[in-house]
Amino acid sequence: MTETSELPPAVADVYETVMARDPHEPEFQQAVHEVLGSITPVLEAHPQFVDGGVLERVVEPERQILFRVPWVDDAGRLQVNRGFRVQFSSVLGPYKGGLRFHPSVNLSIIKFLGFEQIFKNALTGQGIGGAKGGSDFDPHARSDGEIMRFCQSFMNELYRHLGEHTDVPAGDIGVGAREIGYLFGQYRKVTNRHESGMFTGKSVQWGGAEVRTEATGYGAVFFAQEMLGVHDDMLDEKRVAVSGSGNVAIYAIDKARQLGATAVTASDSTGYILDEDGIDVELLRQIKEVERGRIGEYARRRPTARFIEGRRPWEVPVDVAIPSATQNELDEQDAAALIANGVRVVVEGANMPSTPEAVDAFRAAGVLFGPGKAANAGGVATSALEMSQNASRQRWNFEDSERKLRSIMRDVHHAAFAAAERYGSPGDYVVGANCAGFERVAHAMLAQGVI
Secondary structure, eight states: OOOEEEEHHHHHHHHHHHHHHHOOOHHHHHHHHHHHHOOOHHHHHHHHHHHHHHHHHSOSSSSEEEEEEEOOTTTTTTEEEEEEEEEEEEESSSSSEEEETTTOOHHHHHHHHHHHHHHHHHTSSSSSEEEEEESSOOOOOOHHHOOOOOHHHHHHHHGGGOTHHHHHEEOOOOBBBHHHHHHHHHHHHTTTTGGGGGGOOGGGGTTOHHHHHHHTHHHHHHHHHHHHHTTTOOSTEEEEOOOSSSSHHHHHHHHHHHTTOOOOEETTEEEEEETOOOOHHHHIIIIIIIOOTTTTTHHHOOOOOOOOOOOOOGOOSSSEOOOOOTTBBHHHHHHHHHHTTTTOEEEEESSSSSHHHHHHHHHTOEEEEEHHHHTTTHHHEEEEEEEEEEEEEOOOHHHHHHHHHHHHHHHHHHHHHHHHHHHHHTTTTHHHHHHHHHHHHHHHHHHHOOO
């Protein structure tokens, strides 16, 4: 973990408090350090934020919920997992953030994701707060019945903390349309309310929004397009490396292709595939979303592709990189390889997929770097659109929804770009995104008193 001495004095004491209170939460400490390390210009311009204790409050969640989730597997054995929901900040609106089901989930990861969500959601300008949740349950290789029973047990506890004006979850890693359906169904059962606006990422057949499935991947590519546009460049004919093979990765690949680029990689925990002709999105979706298979199967069915076992795609020469798998998947060595091969743009499709050392390397090399809290805001932005549609009982078609998403990502880019200029770091989207998001949250916190 980065030393406190590297932080400006105005925030060092706050970070020391975080380390003392949460000594075994490295991911959360990393996320806090990344934000605190870049907002000094905001604090200098607005000393009332320091005097009003905004920093001390914003790093402490409003509420942390930890609970057990007992369920019975297909063999009749009792299983017990942990459930989490960290409601970090509701100062701009109801808590909003996804649920993640993965064996790696712990309180540190949920807190880092929730903390990031505060500023990501603020950047969208849509009046939503920040939260995150999930469980160490692994849905991989579980039957539909097992997943349903787990989701029902999970919601039997969490429902009391949710609501369309309180906390609105969505999906994340391990939580797709199937899981959302089971979770929403149990919420409806135990509350006796069809409160469709309390969960986003629903199927379009029963209250979901068009483009929500595609939104995070599409949004990351739109953000890359905006970054290139500032330099009179475009995505057309660019080579793109994407990591992951889930929802974000699939639709980042899809939108890159639509905009004239060629995405040549995808990956999972076993390795990555390289397809010089461009990833076949339909084949990838069939293997990963329908068959729930491993990425190597793609190479067995696609003559132009090869599978590189146990390695990551950042060694492939590309113009644009979109890490879309999980946190800290791209390290300093990976960054060095990308830089040596001439990468022009890196946009984070996942949450904090680049280590601090990798981010520093990209910034030092002049690579256009879009941090996740800005670049992958498309998912939560479209979730807010889904909430609006549910509240007004309206439906927008795919084209209208995608047009709104593109407009929101343009606004997010402008907010980060303009804040970087305003606070003396032109072109630095890390500084810009952190300063713009924090500024919006801090003003609201002061206005609403000590709560």
